[in-house]
Amino acid sequence: MNTLKPSFIFIFFCTFLVTQISFAQTEEQTAMAKLSFMIGDWKGTGTSYPKDQNKPYDVLSKVRYDLDGELLVLKHRSVRDGKPVLSLHTIIYYNVEEKQYYYYAFRQKGVRPFTAKIVDGKLICTIGDDYRLTFQRTPEGLFNEYGEKLVNGVWTKNFEDLLSPTSEITF
Template identity: 40%
Template sequence: MQLLNFMIGEWIGTSKIYENGVVTQEGSAYEKISYDLDKNILVIELNTEMLQLHTIIYYDEKDSTYYYYPFSKRGVNRYPAEFKNGQLIVNSNDTRRFIFRSTSDGGFQEYGEQFIDGKWTKYFEDTFINSQ
């Protein structure tokens, strides 16, 4: 779980939704990320004007896989994830993924991509700076 330390903090920023490479919605975003259960899980509380999520990330040592559990008003899902090249990559299915990474200015970014016509295309992006 220590590989995910870059995500810890209280973050403020902007959430954008893309369609065909064009921003169609934009709004403010807040995200609080912290460890719980003696650093065995990571808890993400995301609030944007378009989406509220409560997410748990857990690393299963038996199968060497992170699991991403997003809870919303509609329910919960479970997606496998991997830490690769300094990023946490969550694969929601064969054609959608979410990527969490730190930015060069000390910020934090989460974005989603979908595989369309043989290439990965961004469909949302949340960009944050630390609010502390």
């Protein structure tokens, strides 16, 4: 009976260790979990600026984790008067070695690579020194994305989308 007890303890310890390892998150998964506010199916409207020169457009976005939570995929469609304004397939990931998020927006004309960071719970993506995208949840629970250009030292919005949760979207 005494030899059975150490064997039982060893087996229990090994089982516990394997369980802990299998449920442990990678550093990428931990970083990507900070973007969970983006996950879902979203529907709403968008505005291009200057507002008085542009009509609103309809927006659909589907945001999901992929590769066991180490990647985020954002599919986006904007339509105005029945005509596509913008179609994107975006990949967001975190590079552990560089401690950096990357945002790659693929469209018909090619890809736009952004670097990104999380500031105050918002994902801010920049390309060059004069353009940025911001993704956030509003206090009302809406998914908000907007773009800004740096004009004469002032960040100026060039578009904004406000989206509500919706039932599953298919593209």
